[in-house]
Amino acid sequence: MDKDVFIEDIQLRSHGFTRENGGAAITMDDNFLRWPNMFDAHSHHMLELSLVKSGSGSYEIGKHMYDLVAGDIFVIGNTEAHRIVLRKGQYVDNLTIHFETSFLWNFYGQTEDIQLLDVFFNRGANFSHQLDRANPSTKEVADLILKMEQVFITQPPYYKLRVKILLETILCSILCNYDYCEASHNSARLLSHKDIYKIDEVMDYINFHLGNHLTLQELAKIACVSPAYFSSIFKRYNGVTLFEYITQKRVDYAIQLIKTSNKSLMEIATLCGFNSSTSFNKAFSRITGLAPSYYRKKGGT
Known part of the structure; x- marks a missing residue:
């Protein structure tokens, strides 16, 4: 699934693949936004990871407003309204991963994989939608996201499996290298x-x-x-x-x-x-x- 859409100074390029029933499992969208054309605040059933490739502006997520620059990464839940806000002369090239929770078990997954979603569903007092710029892991996560983009574009052998492994690695890195989640060792959220x-x-x-x-x-x-x-x-x-x-x-x-x-x-x-x-x-x-x-x-x- 590769699509290009151009909406004045909003440009989108989308990659992804679907569940066997036709529903989207995961997509990766390269969004180029230039003032004054922007999306309104919106939400969707997919979870989102967002990497700013270039440009500057602000990211409004719920009641929070974050300054954004190239290299920033944002974690956005599937009930959180969000939008990029630009001022005169600003633009943003923003690479986003959208995925359903079921992606972690519908494609080669295990039920325990749901614990990778704690950064969305089990947030602690120190949580921030914006990954800490000073944390060296942020650059590593950015590199993994860019690597996933190349996998989507080139579609090498076993590319679906590669995408899933990259996503799991990204989520695991966020869980282990940022103090953003509640410490919990129970399996209350696991399902049979x-x-x-x-x-x-x-x-x-x-x-x-x-x-x-x-x-x-x-x-x-x-x-x-x-x-x-x-x-x-x-x-x-x-x-x-x-x-x-x-x-x-x-x-x-x-x-x-x-x-x-x-x-x-x-x-x-x-x-x-x-x-x-x-x-x-x-x-x-x-x-x-x-x-x-x-x-x-x-x-x-």
Whole structure:
């Protein structure tokens, strides 16, 4: 999956690969932003690691504002609204990794790999979204991210496995070399292989039925568990609620249709499971930082 999109002074190049059911597992996006064209604050169901390749500006993440320069790395959770803020004359070339939590077990993974996500879900008092510039490990992590970009571009043998190993190495380095997580040796967040299989089965069903009216009761029945239990394990493993996940997958599908079809935005909204143009526009803008009409006008194929 290689795509180029140009939106005035917003330029994006995307690499990635998908789950067997078609849902995105991991993407790497090279975003070039120049003032005054910027994304609005947005959030998404994927976790994010961001490396500033060049330029300067500010990164707003939730209630925090960080100055950014080349070499900075940011860790952003899947419920945190964020945006890059530029002043007159500024630009940023920002390389981002977006990945689903399931990527760590859907591609050659083990259930214990979820502990690598503590920097997103088990943060301590010293946590900062911005990796410490003075820590020598920050340069090492940056080099690993750039190496991953080259793997995506060249796609050598076993490149999917290489990408996963690089991501695990990056996350492990952050866990071990920064005092950002709560010290914990329990396995309270680990799920059984049986629970993981249930979640995976339901995620497959969601990806193939985004246009349908989906209910918690229906999805819990597929997993053969109670609605309350399924809701609990889904959020524990994915970091977002079931219906936030569904909304964001619907927006992902809408983006795909905007890029690859001539269907009207109302048709796309209906195909993606939105019951009104208002709900579609609101969800699309919140997740992408752009209105669907603007996205089609400036970024469509």
